[in-house]
Amino acid sequence: MNDSHQIEARARIVAVRDGQVRVRGERRSGCGGCSDASCGASTIASALPSAQPLEMTLDDPIGLHPGETVVLGVGAGRVLLLALVAYLFPILMMVLSAAVAANVGASSPNQILAAIVGLTVALVLARVWMRRRGAYAKPEILARKGSI
Numbered sequence: 001m002n003d004s005h006q007i008e009a010r011a012r013i014v015a016v017r018d019g020q021v022r023v024r025g026e027r028r029s030g031c032g033g034c035s036d037a038s039c040g041a042s043t044i045a046s047a048l049p050s051a052q053p054l055e056m057t058l059d060d061p062i063g064l065h066p067g068e069t070v071v072l073g074v075g076a077g078r079v080l081l082l083a084l085v086a087y088l089f090p091i092l093m094m095v096l097s098a099a100v101a102a103n104v105g106a107s108s109p110n111q112i113l114a115a116i117v118g119l120t121v122a123l124v125l126a127r128v129w130m131r132r133r134g135a136y137a138k139p140e141i142l143a144r145k146g147s148i
Contacts, residue, residue, distance in 0.1 A: 005075070006073035006075055006108075006142065007073065007075075007076055007079055008071050008072065008073045008120050008142065009025050009072050009073075010070070011069070011070055011072050012024050012025075012068070013065065013066050013067060013069075016065060016066060018094050019059065019060055020058065020059055021059075021060045021122050022055060024053045024054070025057060025072065044057055047052070056139075058072075058138065058139065058140070058141055059141075060141070061141060062098075062141065062144060064144065068144060069144075069145040070141050070144055070145060071142045071143045072141060073139055073140055073142040074138070074140070074142065077138055079137070082137050084111070090119055090122035090126060090127055093118040093122035094115045094116075094118045094122065095118075097117060097118025098114055098118070
């Protein structure tokens with residue numbers, strides 16, 4: 001999928017091996033609007049375990065070296081699709097399951113159980129789909145930015 005709009009981030013090359021590079025990028029807060037350390041979102045994000053640097057192995061299309069900084073990009077459409085599968089699909093399945101149970105005359109506890117089962121099945125299906133499509137969300141190296 002070739003998205004015309006890319007979500008970009010910078011990362012540092014930490015290792016090079018056999019046509020692939022290991023990159024390390026900093027996780028940022030959701031808004032990404034600023035670098036203000038006094039921002040509430042930034043403070044919360046830095047306190048969470050997920051605030052640790054993110055590392056991944058990518059193909060090296062441009063002959064990179066350790067220490068260089070690169071721009072990584074992933075298509076905005078890809079991110080949107082993955083967000084829909086991860087968040088919207090399970091919620092819809094939960095509501096649909098409860099609605100079907102109510103429509104067939106199930107009691108309130110059974111409607112709640114149907115909602116929980118629908119949510120659980122949807123989460124499992126979303127996880128399987130996302131694992132099979134893992135490379136789909138993998139960023140690409142777009143440009144070299146120099147050494148740090």
